[in-house]
Amino acid sequence: MDIFTILFWVLAVGLMAFSLIKGKDKTFKAMKRSKAMMGSMMGQIVAIIFLIGLVLAFVPTETIRAVLGGDTPFRSTLLGAAIGSVTLIPAFVAFPLIGSMLAAGADIVPAVAFLTTLTMVGVVTFPLEQREFGRKFAISRNVMSFLLAMGIALVMGVIL
């Protein structure tokens, strides 16, 4: 566990204690509701987790490296953004990967497109997002995030 996760646990334990002291009944009532809400998401979340494993098994880092380092920048950018959208790679894996690629002279635009969609666009989390916030919300958010990620990548290509 990193320091931030530990901090959150400390905070959570503190809040729980505070809540129980302030009002047991109200806390238990709220727990029941939260349990119902999160319980209805659990099946989806576990499915998402194992889906991520599947995606990563078929899109290993070598593939990402090959795609982002492609000869045609436009195609690499589009593909990079697409791969970022379907994968959920932890930051501590993605940053060193991109760092080593940029150091080796790879184009910055596809790399940024990939990094940004990685966190902002979630194809595997889409079904859950749609169920909880509605189809229109989920589609708009993901599509706009994808387009904005491309925009961020292009601007960074110009600036840096």
Place this chain on the structure above:
Amino acid sequence: MSGSGKRGNMNNESVKRANGTSGSGTSGSVQKGPMKRVARFVGRNKLLVLVAGAYLLLAVLMPEKAAVAFQSSLYYLWEMVQVLPVIFVFTVVIEAWIPKSVIMKGLGEKSGVRGWLLSMALGSLSAGPIYAAFPIGKMLMNKGASVTNLVIILSSWAVIKVPMLANEAKFLGPQFMAVRWVLTVFAIFLMGWIMGKVVRREDLPGSVSETESREIDGKIVAGDTSLPEEA
């Protein structure tokens, strides 16, 4: 796939469940045939069943790939175990102690730029991947947060994290990190603003009119998380 239809089914299921558990004397769901229960589980967890099927198929056709996929999933499973209990506590505390009026004032339609900044701060002080933001977002949505602020919270939750920024600066340089951060924050505000115009609160499932907390046989309907208007 239709969101509203699915939602309807789910609510019916929850009502059934609530009724089943409340009447201890009635037969409830206990006597349902195993086939029916399996069918209901499958209906509710289509994605899970689909993924399990994919793993089974893969285990037969390409066992090594299946092992690799399973192995890397364990990392994410551990991440989830670390984060979800914390998220649960947060949702409980919001539900129990933060009145709807406070959320509406701070994050509602009329919260303005202050609401944006507050949403960004909330999302940045976050734990875990984006799906961990869904329960919190849902709770805040039910308590009156605006679409714009919801988008800002979910997006900044995914993108802006102090440990992540530190990591980015380390591997890609402080300048790279800073420029990308500024552009991303700008993009998130822009997106929140546009989505506030495009998506209405009525487009969100279970918003305002539907979320008034209902009680059936003294049991709270599952999935309904809004606070009853208490005196």
